[in-house]
Amino acid sequence: MAVRFRAATIADAPLLRQWDDEPAVIESDPKDDWDWEVELARxxxxxxxxxxxxxxxxxxIVQIIDPAREETHYWGTVAPDLRAIDIWIGAASDRNRGYGTEMMCLALGRCFAxxxxxxVIIDPLASNVDAIRFYQRLGFSLVGPRRFGDDECLVLRMERPEWMSMV
Ligand SMILES: CC(C)(COP(=O)(O)OP(=O)(O)OC[C@H]1O[C@@H](n2cnc3c(N)ncnc32)[C@H](O)[C@@H]1OP(=O)(O)O)[C@@H](O)C(=O)NCCC(=O)NCCS
Structure with a gap:
């Protein structure tokens, strides 16, 4: 069955909080509080x-940002005209079934529209080897290690020509 996107709303906050407690989600994003009740309201x-x-x-859920314009400047000084993606699937039973690949293809289509x-840039924890393999299989290339706060991450990047060669 096909994956579809809809805009997240404040009504999704309880489900997102539930997903935040899933072990693999905690492992992939140990310290972040996404402050759903505030962020989904804007x-x-x-x-x-x-x-x-x-x-x-x-x-x-998929979050797509323009990292140059994002308010906290999480990515530091970055070029304009980039996009950054965060993605996770809440339940273990919904992973490894191809949904993440479909979500990323839809998200990349939106990013490059x-x-x-x-x-498009992405920053999995260096320890998240499954996610790194997943992104590389999708066509992302390794940029290199980068520390964000206390998190040791690997930055990966997909250039427009790479995306264009796939669609
Ligand atoms: C990372 C994540 C988004 C990937 O989504 P996913 O739906 O699990 O990914 P897919 O199913 O498309 O691909 C994952 C694996 O399943 C395999 N797969 C895909 N469809 C399949 C199917 N129908 N049957 C069996 N295996 C399948 C893929 O080949 C892939 O194998 P690989 O790990 O050897 O590369 C998801 O696992 C997740 O949310 N993980 C926890 C949070 C997280 O790490 N987020 C990323 C933070 S940077």
Missing amino acids: TPDWREQLIAEVGGRPIG PPAVTA
């Missing part, structure tokens, strides 16, 4: 928060 133009549904059932966007 829609800044540099961000999309999208719930992925299969047959109308929510399975995961504006012609000005040159590349």
